[in-house]
Amino acid sequence: MKNYFSSDFKLGVLGGGQLGRMLLAETQKFDIYTAILDSSKDAPCAQICNEFHIGDLLNFDDVYNFGKKVDLLTIEIENVNIDALDKLEDEGLTIYPKPATLRIIQSKARQKNFYVDNTIPTADFLHYAYLEELKHSYQNNIVDFPFVWKSARFGYDGTGVKIVRTFEDLQSLPEGECITEKLIPFKNELAVIVARNASGETKTYPVVEMEFHPEANQVEYVICPARIDQKVAQKAQEIALKVADAFDFVGLLAVEMFQTQEDKILVNEVAPRTHNSGHYSIEASYTSQFEQHLRSILNLPLGKTESKVAGIMVNLVGEEGFTGDVVYENIEEIMKIDGVTPHIYGKKQTKPFRKMGHVTIVHENISTAREIAQKVKETVKVISK
Amino acid sequence: MKNYFSSDFKLGVLGGGQLGRMLLAETQKFDIYTAILDSSKDAPCAQICNEFHIGDLLNFDDVYNFGKKVDLLTIEIENVNIDALDKLEDEGLTIYPKPATLRIIQSKARQKNFYVDNTIPTADFLHYAYLEELKHSYQNNIVDFPFVWKSARFGYDGTGVKIVRTFEDLQSLPEGECITEKLIPFKNELAVIVARNASGETKTYPVVEMEFHPEANQVEYVICPARIDQKVAQKAQEIALKVADAFDFVGLLAVEMFQTQEDKILVNEVAPRTHNSGHYSIEASYTSQFEQHLRSILNLPLGKTESKVAGIMVNLVGEEGFTGDVVYENIEEIMKIDGVTPHIYGKKQTKPFRKMGHVTIVHENISTAREIAQKVKETVKVISK
Known part of the structure; x- marks a missing residue:
């Protein structure tokens, strides 16, 4: 077993946004030296990783040259130059998720064909x-x-x-x-995160339920566990596992699904990485999705995916009509409420619908958590000075 | 209310060791720009804070000059130059905990006199x-x-x-x-962490029970909640609160106590900061002690101090007979166990009894957690290559 902790091992991450930032909390916890590539010097990860490199994630040379500097490469976002990853992999670099998988997922057309080829239900x-x-x-x-x-x-x-x-x-x-x-009229949008390491150990997180903003098509609430029938939940987990197995996936795979009026489950799309639908796990789960991502790509034993308490996540997105230096209005108000934790992503400028952070609400009782989430949503506003 | 989140506000921290490192996870979560002063360029915080300054915490000029660069100053360790803090405070800088409190706590003789003067029970x-x-x-x-x-x-x-x-x-x-x-023969060593913000809002964490290594006089297990009589626990919390009030404390105060054979509570000593006895809170509590420290010094509402699940902490200290580049032997073995989370502090060199990290074990059942903790302790070893 490779010695990752406090060693010379260098993890490379393509992308230095909020997902990378939350991953860094975990690489810091394990003292895993982390280098990050991002195009912006102001990226949320820029000041807090061991090494920060500026480069275009879609540029062959930038990705290739960065890859040559690290011992294992992973992604924070799937929109990266796959040709560079293929070459790095050919030259012996371990890359998780695998470039071949990323190539399929990058294209929604290829994704859909993949589901059809693997008899995975989809619209x-x-x-x-x-x-x-x-x-x-x-x-x-x-x-x-x-x-x-x-x-x-x-x-x-x-x-x-x-x-x-x-x-x-x-x-x-x-x-x-x-x-x-x-256009399928559905009862619920659901998501299941599957973790799978290189040894094939697999764990699924509980099914979460997502409520979307009607206009911006962004998630407003993620609710864990989903308030659905146990049989439907089980079916959703089985299908998510089937998708991960079909990809022979290594890493974290977020599988977004529709629950139809007839309680059929249709796979909508997948994200080959930590995902907004798993942010609740930082406070609610035994193992956060970010720690689990690390465990999976380093082929460490996977952590327990059950929850300690119910968790709801509210995205903090820029209010319409505000652009400029960000202010989190009333954040002290929501911090008065038990079990409420804001996460601020480190972006200095807000604009309408920009993801600036999220708030997690945890409570033993999910109905109470949902009430608090509503209050949080109505209270805190992301505006500009 | 000052706008701390994603703003120009700069928090200064004296000390860049493991406590500072765990604090950084929280300043990153809230996007609070953090500058750190430490004497070692290899300090655990060195590569992951916004600004790192090298200087001697006991040197007047180093502390004073650092203090002039920040908007609010706090400590990771109490052994700092108090004269510099006094001057900074005179010049208008907010410093929590207050220099006058730190001056008392720095000296065990003054601490003991303080307890006597305030009718706080002590040996x-x-x-x-x-x-x-x-x-x-x-x-x-x-x-x-x-x-x-x-x-x-x-x-x-x-x-x-x-x-x-x-x-x-x-x-x-x-x-x-x-x-x-x-030398008092005692039943238990207990600790209570009290958080108090500038507005005087106060919260106490549950009483924890500490088991010490017989030779090194270092904590081996911290168990939350302490397996003691509810009345004794209540008394311990009351005394801890009394100490915090007597200091008119702002920040986090860890109060270490003895439970005597006659179930009397005697204050042993206090630490004016996040403390080893509160590390369990990262995984087990609704609000970790590090987040709570931030909340208290920034005069934000304090977070809920109750636990989601029982928590036990095992220190990872360097094995006797090993000095040099650290290896965490069998860390993968303990990561196979549900609810086990290692924290590695980022020190590259181990030596006998050096604090290199800790492991938290959380479980719904405290007896099961204690059994797992024993197994963790027996399995993982901090050795050198």
Whole structure:
């Protein structure tokens, strides 16, 4: 077993945003020397990692040269140059999640085909190489309103996904490869995080329930455990495991799913990394998703995924109408409430809907936690000076 | 209310050891810009704080000049130059805990007099300006073996405290101001951490029980909650609160106490900071002691001090016979056990009894947690390559 703790071992992370920042809390806990690559000198990780390198995550040379400096490479975000990862892997570097897996996940079209090939339930879809193809499809009555449009590449938290209800909506879509899905009326959006290490040890976190902001398509509340039927929860976990196994995944895989009106589970998409739907785990779980990510990529034994208490997460996103130096209005008010913990991501500038932090609410009773979460949401505001 | 989060506010911390390192996890969570002063460029905090300054904590100029750079000053360790703090405070800097309090606590003789003056129960003691005075006392039958010798200044975790049983022990004591106490046969060593903010809001953590290594005089297990009678626990909390109130304390105060054979509580000593006896709180409590320290010195509302689950802490100290580049033998073995979290402090070199890290064991059942703690203690070893 490689000696990672307080040693010369160097972990490399592509991306220095908030997910990297929360990962650093864990690499610091284990004293694992961590180098980070990000394009911005003001990235949330910039001042608090052992080594910070500036470079473009989508640039071959930047990623390749960074990879040559580290002993093991992981990602904070999946939108990275995979060609560079392939070359690094060919040259012997261990990279988790594996580049081949990232290549599939990077493209929503490839992701959907992967689900079909592996008999993983997912919403029916159509695939278009260009926007023009989609417009033809509409003219030929192959797709009809409303439908869900997804950019094939680099969709992330509300960008790259649109519900298309009218001809105007269709006209305003950006160019490029895309897929369309039928708009499915669902009961719940659920997510399950699966951890899998190189030895094949696998653990699933409890099913969480997500409530989205109606306009911004960003998660407002993540509720753990999901308040759903135990059988549905079990099915969701089984499907999440099936996805992780199909990928022969190593690392953390967040599987987002729909629970349909008929209690069917459909996989929506996956993220090959720590995920917003797992932030509650820092306070609520025996093992936070960030520690678990480290355990999985270092092939350490996986930690217990059960919760100590119920957990709810509220995203702190920039209020509409405010851009500039950030102020967290009323943060002291919410800190008066038992079991409320704010996390501030270290971004100095706010803008509408920008993810600036999150707040975790933990309580023995999930209904009480949900009430407190509502109060937190109504009280704290991310504005500018 | 001052805006601390993601702002220009700069927190200064005197000392960059493991306590500072665990504090940084919290300043990072709240995005509070943190500058640290420590004498060693290899200090556990050196690479992961926003600003790191090298200087001697006992040197007037080093402390004063550092203090002039920050908006609020706190300590990680109490052995700092108080004259510099007095001058900084005179010049308007907010310093918590207050320099006047630190001056009392720095000296075990002043601490003991303070307890007597404030009718806080403590073991009877005698005070000597020089070792020679103590030797005279012995010759004149004023003290008799066995007794406890404590250096008046800068005792820390096993240094500066000795049980004197023989004339040889007496001869081998170091020079300097000291106190002696009767050796009290006690049932338990207990500790209570009190948090108090500038507004006077006060919260106490549950009473913990400490088991010491017989030779090194270092804590081996900290058990929360202490397995003692509820009435004794309540008395211990009341006395701890009384100490904090007597100091008009701001910050975190760890009050170490003896439970005598007759269930009397005697205050042994206090630490004006986060403390080894509170490390369990990271995993077990609703609010970790490090977050609570921040809340108290920033005059934010204090967090809930109750536990989610039972917690036990095992110190990871260097094994006897090993000096050099550290290796944490069998750390993967203990990580296989549910609810076990190692914390590695980032020291590259081990030596006998050096504090290198700790392991927290959390479980719903405290007896199970204690069994696991024993197993952890027997399994993991801090050795050198």
